[in-house]
Amino acid sequence: MTMNPWILHLMKRLFPPQVLLPDIIGIDIGLTIAAIAAIVFLTKTKRWGWLWREWITTVDHKKIGIMYLLAALVMLFRGGVDALMIRTQLIAPHQHFMSAQQYDEVFTTHGTVMIFFMAMPMVFALFNAAVPLMIGARDVAFPRLNAISFWLFAFGAILLNISFSIGGSPDAGWMSYPPYSELMFDPGVGENYFLLSLQVAGIGTIATGINFLVTVLRLRAPGMTLTRMPIFAWSALITSSLILFAFPPLTVALGLTMLDRIFGASFFTLGHQGMPMMYANLFWIFGHPEVYILIMPPFGIFSEVVPTFSKKPLFGYEAMVASLLAISILSYGTWVHHFFEMGAGPGVNSFFGLSTMLIAIPTGVKMFNWIFTMWGGRIRITVPMLWQLAFVPTFVVGGATGVMLATVPADYQYHNSYFMIAHFHNVILGGTVFGLLSGLYYWWPKMFGWKLNHRQGVWACLLFVVGFWLTFMPQYFLGFQGMTRRMSSYPPGLGWTALNFWSTIGAYVMGVGFLIMVYNIIWSRIHPDWDTTGDPWDARTLEWSLPSPAPEYNFARIPQVHSRDEWWEMKQEGRTDEVKISEKTVHAIHMPRNTPMPVLLALAFFVGSIGMVFEWFWLAILGGLGVVAALAYGSFANYSEKEISRDTILQTEAQLGRLES
Amino acid sequence: MDNQQQLPPPGPTGHGDEVEVRILTPHIAQPHFPTMQVTGYGLSLAITLIAFAMVAYHWIGLDTLVTVLVVMAFIQGALQLGIFMHLREAKGTLWHLPVLALALFIGIGIVGFSMWIMLFKSGVS
Numbered sequence: 001m002t003m004n005p006w007i008l009h010l011m012k013r014l015f016p017p018q019v020l021l022p023d024i025i026g027i028d029i030g031l032t033i034a035a036i037a038a039i040v041f042l043t044k045t046k047r048w049g050w051l052w053r054e055w056i057t058t059v060d061h062k063k064i065g066i067m068y069l070l071a072a073l074v075m076l077f078r079g080g081v082d083a084l085m086i087r088t089q090l091i092a093p094h095q096h097f098m099s100a101q102q103y104d105e106v107f108t109t110h111g112t113v114m115i116f117f118m119a120m121p122m123v124f125a126l127f128n129a130a131v132p133l134m135i136g137a138r139d140v141a142f143p144r145l146n147a148i149s150f151w152l153f154a155f156g157a158i159l160l161n162i163s164f165s166i167g168g169s170p171d172a173g174w175m176s177y178p179p180y181s182e183l184m185f186d187p188g189v190g191e192n193y194f195l196l197s198l199q200v201a202g203i204g205t206i207a208t209g210i211n212f213l214v215t216v217l218r219l220r221a222p223g224m225t226l227t228r229m230p231i232f233a234w235s236a237l238i239t240s241s242l243i244l245f246a247f248p249p250l251t252v253a254l255g256l257t258m259l260d261r262i263f264g265a266s267f268f269t270l271g272h273q274g275m276p277m278m279y280a281n282l283f284w285i286f287g288h289p290e291v292y293i294l295i296m297p298p299f300g301i302f303s304e305v306v307p308t309f310s311k312k313p314l315f316g317y318e319a320m321v322a323s324l325l326a327i328s329i330l331s332y333g334t335w336v337h338h339f340f341e342m343g344a345g346p347g348v349n350s351f352f353g354l355s356t357m358l359i360a361i362p363t364g365v366k367m368f369n370w371i372f373t374m375w376g377g378r379i380r381i382t383v384p385m386l387w388q389l390a391f392v393p394t395f396v397v398g399g400a401t402g403v404m405l406a407t408v409p410a411d412y413q414y415h416n417s418y419f420m421i422a423h424f425h426n427v428i429l430g431g432t433v434f435g436l437l438s439g440l441y442y443w444w445p446k447m448f449g450w451k452l453n454h455r456q457g458v459w460a461c462l463l464f465v466v467g468f469w470l471t472f473m474p475q476y477f478l479g480f481q482g483m484t485r486r487m488s489s490y491p492p493g494l495g496w497t498a499l500n501f502w503s504t505i506g507a508y509v510m511g512v513g514f515l516i517m518v519y520n521i522i523w524s525r526i527h528p529d530w531d532t533t534g535d536p537w538d539a540r541t542l543e544w545s546l547p548s549p550a551p552e553y554n555f556a557r558i559p560q561v562h563s564r565d566e567w568w569e570m571k572q573e574g575r576t577d578e579v580k581i582s583e584k585t586v587h588a589i590h591m592p593r594n595t596p597m598p599v600l601l602a603l604a605f606f607v608g609s610i611g612m613v614f615e616w617f618w619l620a621i622l623g624g625l626g627v628v629a630a631l632a633y634g635s636f637a638n639y640s641e642k643e644i645s646r647d648t649i650l651q652t653e654a655q656l657g658r659l660e661s
Numbered sequence: 662m663d664n665q666q667q668l669p670p671p672g673p674t675g676h677g678d679e680v681e682v683r684i685l686t687p688h689i690a691q692p693h694f695p696t697m698q699v700t701g702y703g704l705s706l707a708i709t710l711i712a713f714a715m716v717a718y719h720w721i722g723l724d725t726l727v728t729v730l731v732v733m734a735f736i737q738g739a740l741q742l743g744i745f746m747h748l749r750e751a752k753g754t755l756w757h758l759p760v761l762a763l764a765l766f767i768g769i770g771i772v773g774f775s776m777w778i779m780l781f782k783s784g785v786s
Contacts, residue, residue, distance in 0.1 A: 213760070241760065241763065244760075244764075245763070245764065245767045249771065275779070277779070278775075278779060281775055281778055281779060282775075285771055285775070332767050332770060332771070333770065333774070336778055342781075343781055344778050344779075344780075344781050345781055348777060348778050348781075
């Protein structure tokens with residue numbers, strides 16, 4: 001039987017040899033079975049309508065936050081499996097668990113997934129879950145834009161994640177430096193996937209930045225001046241402004257690389273006067289603020305967690321805000337420290353080395369603020385607090401090694417060695433991820449209405465932290481002994497074997513910690529410890545004055561704010577009945593209506609991106625037309641808000657026991 | 662649109678941090694043909710095409726070219742902000758001014774620093 005040559009060509013393009021490895025085919029089969037099972041489950045329990053009405057078309061910030069969180073946890077699993085594959089390959093010399101090509105693909109996906117599709121959405125999950133509630137707002141400033149952001153992120157993530165089974169994964173590292181990422185050295189569709197998925201998710205990220213900037217500036221409850229805002233809201237404000245200015249350079253860098261690869265331009269190529277180092281420059285103008293985008297929200301989370309579990313107001317609120325602002329400005333003047341070796345000369349290098357060291361000062365201020373908040377307080381060791389306590393030494397080590405890397409002459413030794421790998425995992429895993437997990441355990445009852453089991457949470461945290469130190473401490477020494485990043489295997493006799501072995505064992509321990517966390521979530525869902533008070537932690541800020549989870553409109557009556565920790569003050573002064581409503585004080589509430597436009601818009605982007613990835617321009621144009629159609633529908637459709645009537649509100653609040661008697 | 666209901670009412674909100682500037686008092690347009698927007702759209706397209714042509718067809722020398730491009734970039738930015746970004750439609754607190762100042766500061770910083778950093782290239786190739 002002869003096959004149509006056109007179909008044969010298509011099959012070769014969709015399934016090149018690199019995706020026909022036995023393990024990838026195994027995963028494909030597993031995913032297909034899981035997808036069929038999910039479809040059967042949804043059909044049998046008749047939940048398609050529920051899924052569409054309650055989740056896919058929702059514009060409610062609380063539900064969008066939950067969707068972000070679930071997506072981030074799935075991506076944490078995916079990136080974690082990649083990490084374990086990397087460590088398994090390096091457990092002993094001359095391992096051939098994976099081929100060098102597959103190893104490249106795995107570390108590229110690990111970095112990309114963890115930064116863009118795990119850390120960023122988990123940040124947005126907590127923003128969505130907490131910020132509107134803690135500033136006394138009914139939703140974010142642009143609810144529909146919020147849904148657009150989420151779906152763009154989701155389809156960007158899908159785009160990157162299908163690459164390993166259709167067409168081939170990107171393999172040029174999460175930075176994708178040219179000239180290697182150019183067509184000449186890296187043919188195939190992998191890099192196109194990288195460029196397009198980040199571009200699509202990046203549009204969503206910029207929109208989220210705008211959304212939370214406006215939300216925090218414009219939707220605060222009356223009386224909540226900027227200096228009465230919770231620090232987490234401050235960190236949302238500053239993170240948003242960083243996003244707004246940091247992502248456009250990434251968009252430009254990715255866009256120009258795409259022009260190079262797909263349309264034969266030569267912005268970053270070796271020939272035709274291309275400037276590959278300009279990509280590094282543009283990428284890190286984005287990349288350095290990006291790491292502060294990732295660490296600012298955890299700073300905000302800890303500034304809520306520490307006062308709550310120390311029963312003390314935050315030490316040095318003003319210093320905290322000032323240092324957040326200082327970091328946000330300084331973070332724009334440090335990006336060259338990612339490429340001191342480029343050869344820009346001593347003037348440029350010493351300027352950027354100094355600015356990098358300067359940024360350690362405001363960061364150090366924050367450390368002391370948290371420690372002084374705990375000082376003399378009545379500390380309760382809950383799971384969020386445990387993550388914070390684990391964070392302090394980890395982040396101090398990460399910061400100190402950061403200053404070492406900022407020393408220009410020394411950086412010529414450390415650069416791209418395992419020392420650098422250990423450093424940035426110390427700050428991103430030990431800083432951002434510890435912080436986000438702390439926030440996850442802290443706001444979980446507010447998001448879902450039930451608490452996560454304490455004992456299991458403690459075990460997950462302890463195993464994760466022990467595994468963390470065991471993984472990354474040896475890597476500092478591997479760096480000193482000359483092991484460079486991205487080696488797919490190494491020979492024996494260099495003194496690396498034992499260190500690598502223990503590092504891998506540590507990674508497995510972290511994996512066990514993650515599994516216990518998943519078990520913790522599932523177990524606590526099956527045996528829910530319902531939070532009936534709305535304030536399970538005896539906390540300080542406004543979101544805890546609401547029932548868990550908050551009703552659709554959040555606040556039946558917008559509270560009047562008098563002081564910094566308003567809910568704590570209410571409790572101290574016995575004014576907690578102020579949050580209750582009576583028939584006289586309740587009015588009908590206008591809320592935005594659900595709309596399918598965001599998911600359709602993102603779907604159109606997805607289809608167009610597939611067209612660009614495989615250079616099927618008819619499909620790309622089709623996707624582009626879909627984008628225009630979705631935008632036009634969004635502009636001209638009648639978006640009259642729905643009104644939640646007085647009676648509905650009174651009924652809801654009465655059920656929650658919040659009516660004045 | 663879906664967000665209008667949620668904006669706080671105009672006038673003092675009790676935050677005590679409003680600033681009043683006369684030239685930025687609201688100019689919410691009445692419904693008529695958007696002459697200004699269409700002109701602005703045409704102008705920004707024209708500036709983009711001229712810039713592209715200047716680079717593609719080598720109309721002028723490199724040093725002059727950079728200066729002209731930077732000037733055109735500023736005109737382009739002013740067009741976008743003034744015509745499409747509602748710069749003159751301020752209500753209450755002028756939240757957009759500090760953000761704009763920051764944008765200008767960071768924009769100039771990024772472009773200036775990048776030129777300084779990439780200078781070494783001229784000596785290499």
